[in-house]
Amino acid sequence: MRISYRASVRILAILALGPALASAQGRKQDMRPRVPPPSITDYKPRSTLVVPEHKVPRAKFPVVDIHGHPPALTSESAIRGVVSAMDKINVRVMVQASPSSGDRLKTQIAAVKAAGVADRFVFFASINLAGVGPGSGAQIAAQLEEDAKAGAVGIGEIMKGFGLTTRKADNTRLAMDDPELDIVWQTAGKLGIPVFIHTGDPAEFFQPHDYKNERWLEMALFENRRFFDRSRFPSFEDLMAERDRLIARHPNTKWIIAHLSWYANDLGKLGRLFDRFPNVYGELGAILYDLGRQPRFAREFFIKYQDRLMFGKDAFTPDEYPYYWRVFETADDYFDYYRDYHAFWKLYGINLPDEVLRKVYYANALKVIPRMPVAGFPEK
Numbered sequence: 001m002r003i004s005y006r007a008s009v010r011i012l013a014i015l016a017l018g019p020a021l022a023s024a025q026g027r028k029q030d031m032r033p034r035v036p037p038p039s040i041t042d043y044k045p046r047s048t049l050v051v052p053e054h055k056v057p058r059a060k061f062p063v064v065d066i067h068g069h070p071p072a073l074t075s076e077s078a079i080r081g082v083v084s085a086m087d088k089i090n091v092r093v094m095v096q097a098s099p100s101s102g103d104r105l106k107t108q109i110a111a112v113k114a115a116g117v118a119d120r121f122v123f124f125a126s127i128n129l130a131g132v133g134p135g136s137g138a139q140i141a142a143q144l145e146e147d148a149k150a151g152a153v154g155i156g157e158i159m160k161g162f163g164l165t166t167r168k169a170d171n172t173r174l175a176m177d178d179p180e181l182d183i184v185w186q187t188a189g190k191l192g193i194p195v196f197i198h199t200g201d202p203a204e205f206f207q208p209h210d211y212k213n214e215r216w217l218e219m220a221l222f223e224n225r226r227f228f229d230r231s232r233f234p235s236f237e238d239l240m241a242e243r244d245r246l247i248a249r250h251p252n253t254k255w256i257i258a259h260l261s262w263y264a265n266d267l268g269k270l271g272r273l274f275d276r277f278p279n280v281y282g283e284l285g286a287i288l289y290d291l292g293r294q295p296r297f298a299r300e301f302f303i304k305y306q307d308r309l310m311f312g313k314d315a316f317t318p319d320e321y322p323y324y325w326r327v328f329e330t331a332d333d334y335f336d337y338y339r340d341y342h343a344f345w346k347l348y349g350i351n352l353p354d355e356v357l358r359k360v361y362y363a364n365a366l367k368v369i370p371r372m373p374v375a376g377f378p379e380k
Helices: 005-029 076-089 102-114 136-150 179-191 216-221 236-249 258-262 267-276 295-304 318-329 354-368
Strands: 063-069 091-096 121-123 155-158 195-197 255-257 280-283
Touching: 063 354, 076 091, 076 102, 076 318, 091 354, 102 121, 102 136, 136 179, 179 236, 236 258, 255 258, 258 267, 258 280, 267 280, 267 295, 295 354, 318 354
Parallel strands: 063 091, 091 121, 155 195, 195 255, 255 280
Antiparallel strands: none
């Protein structure tokens, strides 16, 4: 077979380049650093990106924080300190969601009235779910009615131990849909008060603690955030299914799911939850890192479900609130989150329309939570 001159030149060129191509291919396969690499906690590169920045120290509209954990509101000095911090960031009303029932609840309600700021706080009543046995539900419901008479406007925060670690009187795990507690949720529905419930933790906390887990650092820092041992804890999916059965059994009760049910990394799933249960609302505490990394989809989601979302912060650290305002109110690119162990990525603004901001910041809370103070909020 005869080969043309041009073809023979191509063959000779390929043969000549062969060793170089093989060498280059070998180099691509070996991507190990040639110097000792930093640890995950040491590597903090400086960003060289230069883009417009719009810091937002105060929320554009007054805010109801439905997930407040301020210090105990029992002294005028403590109360005044919290109010001063709220004023600086434009939080108009805070829900005290820390454990509070009976005398503790009454003492705090009396203290804010005595300090002249009864229009700045409302109180959720906690419920004691430890050692549930026959008859416990009726006792808890009776105490709830007493707390509502004293001024409580909701139940909560029901902490994540419910479903994870709380034990019954017989030392078995207290399932979230345990029928013994049906009377409690029915009582909340009868009283017209919402149930603010924190179920589980981020789904990655229930997965193996390996280098593919994007919450590796947080799990390494906090041993009590590791729930992957199936002999001790239910799976994330089983826990949420248990919670959903509870909600389905009580359609006349208003439910506020803390932390968006830890579905902020899968807003489609959260949307399906909202579509299935018209009596369910979502609270935004401690999931900003997920919203801020998907600005376009998050914005669409907020617009679609604007009547179902309420602002909440969780930890009362005033200098962290402006990160929320910046994500919600601007279109800024690539800025820091406030806790690196939550997220090693940057945030982006989702630039919500004013109509949506008003609903998320205050209007939905005023609609869902009874006897809310209305002074200081826009009429529109």
